[in-house]
Amino acid sequence: xxxxxxxxxxxxxxxxxxxxxxxxxxxxxxxxxxxxxxxxxxxxxxxxxxxxxxxxxxxxxxxxxxxxxxxxxxxxxxxxxxxxxxxxxxxxxxxxxxxxxxxxxxxxxxxxxxxxxxxxxxxxxxxxxxxxxxxxxxxxxxxxxxxxxxxxxxxxxxxxxxxxxxxxxxxxxxxxxxxxxxxxxxxxxxxxxxxxxxxxxxxxxxxxxxxxxxxxxxxxxxxxxxxxxxxxxxxxxxxxxxxxxxxxxxxxxxxxxxxxxxxxxxxxxxxxxxxxxxxxxxxxxxxxxxxxxxxxxxxxxxxxxxxxxxxxxxxxxxxxxxxxxxxxxxxxxxxxx
Numbered sequence: 143x144x145x146x147x148x149x150x151x152x153x154x155x156x157x158x159x160x161x162x163x164x165x166x167x168x169x170x171x172x173x174x175x176x177x178x179x180x181x182x183x184x185x186x187x188x189x190x191x192x193x194x195x196x197x198x199x200x201x202x203x204x205x206x207x208x209x210x211x212x213x214x215x216x217x218x219x220x221x222x223x224x225x226x227x228x229x230x231x232x233x234x235x236x237x238x239x240x241x242x243x244x245x246x247x248x249x250x251x252x253x254x255x256x257x258x259x260x261x262x263x264x265x266x267x268x269x270x271x272x273x274x275x276x277x278x279x280x281x282x283x284x285x286x287x288x289x290x291x292x293x294x295x296x297x298x299x300x301x302x303x304x305x306x307x308x309x310x311x312x313x314x315x316x317x318x319x320x321x322x323x324x325x326x327x328x329x330x331x332x333x334x335x336x337x338x339x340x341x342x343x344x345x346x347x348x349x350x351x352x353x354x355x356x357x358x359x360x361x362x363x364x365x366x367x368x369x370x371x372x373x374x375x376x377x378x379x380x381x382x383x384x385x386x387x388x389x390x391x392x393x394x395x396x397x398x399x400x401x402x403x404x405x406x407x408x409x410x411x412x413x414x415x416x417x418x419x420x421x422x423x424x425x426x427x428x429x430x431x432x433x434x435x436x437x438x439x440x441x442x443x444x445x446x447x448x449x450x451x452x453x454x455x456x457x458x459x460x461x462x463x464x465x466x467x468x469x470x471x472x473x474x475x476x477x478x479x
Contacts, residue, residue: 300325
């Protein structure tokens with residue numbers, strides 16, 4: 143059976159990055175997957191099963207991939223632990239998001255919230271968070287632990303901003319970008335910083351933590367903008383979710399903000415009463431698209447992709463490594479194309 147179009151596109155992007163990264167990158171990712179499996183099965187039958195199901199539910203492991211790319215030729219226990227820790231934090235936030243959103247499916251799989259209830263899902267997310275920091279702390283780097291801790295705090299702040307802004311008609315583009323930076327980009331930034339922290343000093347990356355961190359932040363913002371564009375424009379068979387899912391749960395995104403600026407009728411509509419079912423969400427998405435907001439949002443995201451690539455100009459990277467990082471940045475765009 144062939145993969146769904148949205149999964150096939152993601153796999154093609156991943157294969158291109160793996161080819162640029164070389165065999166060592168593939169081995170490092172395999173070690174990461176093995177360690178994630180061990181952690182998922184490590185703490186009792188029930189909790190272990192929920193954690194294992196969450197960690198095996200798919201995804202391209204983009205954040206671990208970035209850790210290894212930013213570490214250069216490093217494939218040490220430390221870089222694997224950093225990659226594992228970043229992915230555990232990412233998965234923990236998804237489980238907690240499912241609780242907040244009362245989501246029944248994620249990536250085509252039944253969520254822990256749906257299968258086992260709110261308490262089990264909350265405990266599973268807490269477990270994944272705790273294991274992330276235990277994994278990283280074992281490497282003995284206070285700087286690394288602080289990097290991931292700062293990112294985790296930012297994630298929480300971003301989630302609170304999103305909840306505060308739910309259904310609002312007065313979210314500015316600037317506030318939206320601030321929210322994206324906290325809720326999404328900070329973990330991308332942390333992945334890049336951790337890779338640089340644990341990279342071998344002889345490759346000159348020790349002084350590049352800030353530049354690689356800037357690269358991660360910019361692609362993280364672009365990633366979130368494109369994700370929000372896809373929520374409006376992408377057919378379910380490609381994105382894996384119904385159009386307008388964000389509208390249905392009151393999440394205010396850049397396409398909606400820009401569309402409201404262009405269409406006074408849209409600006410006056412209350413999402414709580416105007417978008418109450420998938421059919422209404424689909425129609426609202428069409429109205430957003432008709433304003434030209436999707437094109438402008440996409441251009442905004444492309445600006446961040448270019449800024450991410452420009453951040454690499456500040457570092458003397460080997461050609462193969464730079465090529466792989468640029469492919470990651472381009473892959474954010476390919477999710478939309």
